[in-house]
Structures are given as C-alpha cells and as structure tokens.
Amino acid sequence: MALANKLVLLTGATGFIGFRTLIEALKAGYRVRAAVRNQGGIDRVKAAQSTQPYLRQLEFVLVPEIEKEDAYYEAVKGVDLVIHLSSPTTKFETLPSEDEYDEVLIQPAVRGTLNLIQAVSKFSPTTKRIVITSSIVAIIDWPEMYLETGTVFDEQSRTPSISKLPSDLFAAYGAGKVAALNATEEYVRTQKPHFDINHIAPSFTIGKNELARTRAETLPPTNLAALAPIIGQAYGPTPSTSVLVDDIAKIHVLALDPKVPGGQLFLGIGEGSNTRWEDSIAIVQKHFPDAVASGTFPLTGKNPTKRLIFDNKYTEKTLGIKFASFEEQVKSAAGRYLELEN
Template identity: 50%
Template sequence: MAGELVLITGGTGLIGIKTIHTALKAGYSVRAAVRSQSKADAVLATPTVKAINPGSRLSFVIVPDILADSAYDEAVKGVKYVIHVASPVIKGEGFTPDQYETHLIQPALKGTAGILESAYKTHGIKRIVITSSEVAIIPWEEFIAKEVDTVYDDTYQIPFPAGPYSHVFEAYSASKVRALVATKDFVAEKKPEWDIINIMPSFVVGDNEMITDPKLISDGTVSAAMAQVLGGDSGWGAVPSTSVHVADVARLHVDALNPKIDGNQSFLAVSEGERGTRWEEAIAIVNKNFPEAVKKGVLPNNGTAATKRTKVDASRTEKVFGFKFASYEEQVKSAVKQYLELVGEAAA
C-alpha cells in the first residue's frame, strides 16, 4: 500500500530503475539495494528521481556481493514488500561455455534463494515480487530455433534443463527455470508468512535513464529493436516475436504489490497478442515518427532484423491488472526518443 517500504534489488538495470521510478510515483517508500555508493548516486541523478524529489522516501543499502551468504539480511529488515529484479542477463559480448554455470545459472539461483532466505529470517514482509522470464516456461529450442503451433500461457511448465548447454540462451533459460522451480519449492517447504508473484517479461524495450552514453542505448534486449535503427543488427539472428515496454514491466512489478491480486502465481508480460512483435517493423515506425532525424542521418534506419514466430498469450495478465500492454511502436518510440535526447537532436 502507498507509503509502505519496499526493497528493490537490481535497481540500476533497465527494469530496476523504471521500477524505482514507478514505485515512488505510486507513493511507496523505496529502499534500493545497490552494489556501491556510485550506483546510488547514479540513481539519484536520473531525471525522473530529480523530478519526483522523494527525499527520505528513497534510501539505499549497499550490497556489494549479492551472492554472499546472508547478503540481504540487513536489507530486508523493516520492509513490507520486496521486488527482486537483480539477476544475470545476456549482454552483447555474451558468455563462454565455461562461464554458463558460474555466470548465469548459479548467480540467478543463489541470488533468488538468498533473498528468500533473508526474508524468511525476518517478520512483517507481506509479498515478494520476482522478475522471472517467459523462458522459464517455454522450452528454449522452441523459443529460439523451432517454430511450433503451441500457444504458451502462464500455466505452462517445463522441467529444469540439465547441462551441459550448447548455447548461451539455453543456459540463460536454464537459470530462469531453475530459479522459478526453487522459488516454488521454497514456498511449499517453508510456508513463509509472505507469498510470491513472478513477473515473466519477454524482450524488454524502452528508455533507460541509467544510460547517459548514446552508444549504450541498444544494450541488452533493446538491441533487438534499436540495432537496426542505428544501421546495424542485433547479432542474434531471428529474434522470437515477443516484446514488452519496460514501463509496463515496471508497472506490473509495482501493481503486483496490491493484496487484491492473489499471490503465489505467475504473470507473463508480452505485448501484441498472439501475432506478436515483428522486429523489422522498427524501420517503418522510425520513418513515420522521426522523419527529420532519418533525413539528417542521425538515425541511419537501414539495418536489418528478422523475426522468429513464437506464440505467447499474456491476455490473463492484462485482464487481472486492468491495462493493455503498449504496442511495439510505443516501445521503439520510447528508446528512439531517449537516443535523440542523448545526442542532442529534436525528437521529430
């Protein structure tokens, strides 16, 4: 409820910073877990935080190593809610096969287990919201390589895929499956006083106020849309046809704190219905909305993208939370507007 204290981990990432902004706008007090004071300073420097001017409603706790034993013990004390966003993501440079277990799977598993263990040691927490992923319930080969007619929804379940892993995305998917299974097992075994909601985003696209260097605008999943706008390609080949606006993902995390929404369930965050996202349509979107920037060459808008059909049904999420996911066009516009601002060009 508004005014109560929520701990947010991973607050300096794409989803995390938007979640901090959204929680503050909703009236919550936020304790952000960050790795260093410089990270806290970067959060405070974002235009949205400055505009909100939250004062004592925004505080920080330094957690330098989220994988250390009892890393969150102090961070969870006195909070009513936890939003656990922190987890490894696939960056552009990727990981080598010998790093899959150490850099993807174990950090995702131990980070999630750690926050649950710390929360279990204290009292007064009402709910924990965890950033999961659609790949926690979709077999990775069907997500990346195979086109099947299955329409995946949030009731779908898959077993933990054991290694060794042949692809970085297989390892990433395994990390999300394993964290989800571990979370459900923890609740079943420990029966904590709090419940859990898992938010399962697809490829997240949109603005990120933690980025101040325009060269980093297409970092992470945003590159699936933005790389082609900047004249290149994402380097991922055909990308599954699932995307979601970062603002919608943040809203789900914060709205999920509402006790009117039953706990111990999962919600997919995927826009555009069963048709899905067509990544290559970013070119037309940019030509339509930013013609002057294209004409001047600020936006080359001549790169390539390809879409791999993947059918996901997130309609239950829209029904329960009472809003419709923003379109791919809005996602692209959000990222492009930020890029133009960073390079000092008018968004027209």
Template identity: 35%
Template sequence: MSGDLVLITGATGLVGFGVLRAALEHGYRLRAAVRSEQKAEIIRSNPTLKGISEDQLSFVIVPDILADGAFDEAVKGVKFILHVASPVPRLDLTGYDDLDAEIVQPAIQGTVGIFKSAQKAGGVQRIVVTSSGAALVPMSAFTGTTDEVVGPDSRGEPLPSPYMNNAQIAYNASKIHALKHAEDFIATEQPGFDAVHIHPVIVLGRNELALKAAEVDNGSLSFAIGPVVGRHHPTPFPLTVTSLTSVALAHVRALDPKVPGNQSYLLANKGDEGYHWDDVKEYAKKHFPKAIEDGTLPNNGSMTGFGIKADVSKTEEILGIREKTFEEMMIEVIGQYVELAAKEKAQ
C-alpha cells in the first residue's frame, strides 16, 4: 500500500530509474540499494526528483551484491522488494569465462541472494523481480523461425555455456537460469513471501538519467534509434518492444496484494502489428523534420527485424496495462535525442 517501505535495486539503470520514479509517484517510500555514494548522488541529483525528501527516498550502500548476505541489512524493515538489478550484455564480453562470470552467474546469485536475505529478515511480503521476455521464448524465436506464441507461462530452455561466445545469448541464459532458481527457491523453501516476475522485452522510452544525446543512443534504445542516426544493423533483430512507462507501472501494480503472487507477467507488443524497424525513419520525418534538415538526424540507417507473437492478455487483465504504439514509443526516444542534441549545440 501507499506509504510502505520498498527496497529497490538497479535504480541507476533505464528500467530501474523508471520503476523508482513510478513507485514514488504512487506514494511508496523507497530505499535504494546502490554500490556507492557516487551512484546515490546520480539518482538524488536527477532533476525529475526535485523536491523528493529523504523520508521518501533513502539509500543503502551495497558494494558487492554477490557477497554472502549482501542484502541482509538492506532488507530490514521493508515490506516489499523491487529487484531490478541484473547484468546487461556488452559487446566487449567474449569467451566462456567472461560470459559466465560477468553475466550469467551474477544474475543467478543476485536474485537468490536477495531472496535469502528476505527470508532471513522476515517481514517481506513480496519480491517483484525484473526478468525478461528472453526467459520465456525458445531460441528459434530469436531467428524468426517459429510461429509459437509466447506467453507468461512459457519458459525458455536452460542454455549451456559457453553460450556460443555471444553476450546477448549469455544474457538470455542469465534470465532463463535466474527465473528457474527463483521459482525453485519459492517451491522448496516456501518463505513467508511470494514473488512476481515482470518480463519486459526491448524497452523504449525517455531515459531520464541521460544528460547527453549519446547516452540516449545506448543499450536497448540504440537498436530503436539506429536507423535515424545513420547506423546499419547487419543482422535481423526481433521487433518486440514495450514502453518504459508500461514496464514501470507493471512493477508498481505488482506490489498490490490483490495481484496474484508467484506469477509471471509479459510486457510486449503482440507481434502482429505489421510495423518494421525502418518505420522509425518515417516517424522522424513526420515529427522531427527540422532535426533532419539541420543534420541532427541523418535518418539514413537501416535495420530489419521480425515480430515474436506474444500473448499479453494476462498483463492487460490483471495489471491493467495497455501498451503504447510503436510510434508513440519512438516519439519519446527520438524526441529526447533531438532535445539533448540541441542543448549540446547551444553550449
């Protein structure tokens, strides 16, 4: 309920910061677990949080989330946990050791670790975990070779190392394995709390932590904005997206005790809307013609993709989430890029 104390992890990321803001807007008091005081200041000083008091938002330093008992102190006195933190794929990660140690094991250990700390502390009623659509889909979906409809009760098959020496595949594996370990923990330990898993696909929306245009062209947003900034993506990429607004709201609504626990909720477009990645160039022409004229948006890149069919009826019915259109999402992303680029030019 509004006013309850909630521990949140991963708040310095795109999704995490969006969830943090949504939870504050809905009246929750937040304790953000961060690795350092510097990370806390990044959040605390953000212009969108102007006027937020220490009673509404406090911080706890957890320098190593993989250490035994890392969250033991952080979870004390909280009613809910929003566990958003998880490793993300980086192009520079190659080889078995890097991928397993840098992506897969931290995702598993971080999730199980916070579950153990919550069980030890008592008092926690629910943990909402940011999983991924990647935990639900078969590998064939990533190559566009399946017509299988993916739903919240689908489960991807555990992937063995070395994950084809591909950081994105290792990321998929990390989400599959972390979800399995979390569900096994609930089944075997039967702790005094339940878990809700939120499964977003590619998340699009304003990155309010971005201070420069280049920071918008980063992470999941880089796929979407690539064509308008002149980048050519050589291989087809799944055109399965969700809005940051929807993802953040889903996390907050999942805190409601009326929402069934020990369930998964998929956040995605339905995969049959008929749009394409290169449609973003048409959106740019329609909504940001001046940015094209002045060269801010070269608008001459390209990317192909394919939809993954998704059943989001459970998310719509129980969480009340209705997805934005692809065009609405891209207006936010391109708009922020143009806005920040203009500020940089004016300096």
C-alpha cells in the first residue's frame, strides 16, 4: 500500500509532542485520524499554521475519556497504523495527595494504553504496528535519575514494576510510565497480537510549542528545564538528557516504517547525554541579545545539571537520525517564547 493511502490513528494530538508528531506524520504523506478530547482541541489543531497545507489528509475523532474500556473502539476501526501519545500528565488544578498518586497517575497510564491496544486487537485487523510514547523514566530506577552513579543505560534497560508508592509527583508520573511499558510488553508476550509495538522514550523534550498561546503555556511540561536559567526561575536539579521536540516527532514517524524492526524501544536523547542546562544562558546571549538587553531574558535563574548517561547509538543507527544540539533546542524554545505575550 502506498504511503499516502495509509491511515494513522494519532492520539494526544493537542499535546506538545503530539502536535509536532501530527505534523511530521502529515508531512511524511500519511493520512491521519487525530483523536482529541473535545471540540476545542479540534479547533486549535485545524487553526494552527503548520496544519494548513495538510487539512485534506486530516480527520478527527473525539475520545473524551481515554480510561474508559471502550474509549477507542470506534477510533481504531480501519486504521493501518497507530501512534499513541495520550497519557496522564502532572498538570492538575488541585495537586493530588500522595495516597491519590496511584489513582490519578499510575493506573490511568496503564489503563489508557491497554485500552488502546485491546481496542486494536478487537476492532482493527488492518493495523500492523503501534508506536507508543514512553519515557526515559520508564527504563531506569527513579533514584538513578539523580545519583550520578555512572551507570550507562541503553534501549534494553528496564525497570521492574514499582512496588512502593512514590512520595513525589514526578516520581509517580515515572511510575506510571514504568507500569505502562511493562504492561504493554507483557501483553505482547502473552497475547501475541496481530500487530507489533515500538516504544519511543523521550528525555526532557525542548522546543517550539506551536499550540501555546501565552509565554506561560510554552513552559510545561519540560521546556522550563531549558528556559528557567534565562527567565529568572529556579528549577532542578535536572538530569543531563534533552532532545529537540522535532526530533522526537520524527522518530515516532520513522518507527512506523515496516523496514524498521518491531518490538523495539528507541531513545530520544541529544548531545550524547551531555546536556548542560546552564549553557542556555550563553546560547540566548548569542542568539537573542536584544531580549537579554531588554530584560526579557534576565539570565538570573538556575537549573543545576546531574550527569545521567545513555547510549542511544542503536536508535541513531536503526532510524538513521542525528539528534539536534542543545543549542538548537534552546533556540527553538526561546524563539517561541519571544513570539508570545505574557
């Protein structure tokens, strides 16, 4: 089947990574059925500048509650491929208490993913591959993120299921990613579905958020790691792993290709796992001197770097990608920040 005739179901289309992945899939020639939670999400995606050349390739389906067992029953019908990016985040109007982490972060991550996979198993015999967004926090023990042990992680690294409920919100998010990855790989081993699954594990993802409407909206979930030192905020410490959002989007789409082996996990990490967050100050001094002079970038914030080592040569070789530098990441994120108002 010609690429242009293949239909991709893409969930999480209004998210930071999700929207960029949507555009990359459309640019690659796929037809895309974008799953969004509400009409407002459809309107934002359709109105975005990057979407305009591809509206004829794009359709939408409403999936308001990804945790419902039948959430994707209709959405998956007739699709050839799936990119699943939708997942619980750490953004809450009211922060949950520690005893609520399992209910609001960990179990939803598992249910949302398994609901999608089981829906494809039941209702989409045409689907050959699913690509699922995971995270580097899914393949390493949480304490290893900050202990600077010198351990080298790669695409084969895994973390056992979390037995103790985390006491930190971001750790609970990580536990959800661990549980979802382990549950997915177990499903494939035991159920042997008619499709295969590739996982994408981004590190701290940095870059332009086209759907952001204010400067504040450009910061979460991970852009603040790079922008904190330049906008006068305290952040971190943060592991030395970052990636341009465009690159993460590209590897989601590349992982759909039948020439790429299935059953793989690919790591999204630039700079050879050597990002230094403090370098964002020198980068904006070089590329945005007027914003520095005006005080828009006061350069008074901080984000200490913790060395975390990954070897993602397999990802680079298999997908044929060269990840952009931290300089390019900061230029992208800071440039978008300057385009918007407070």
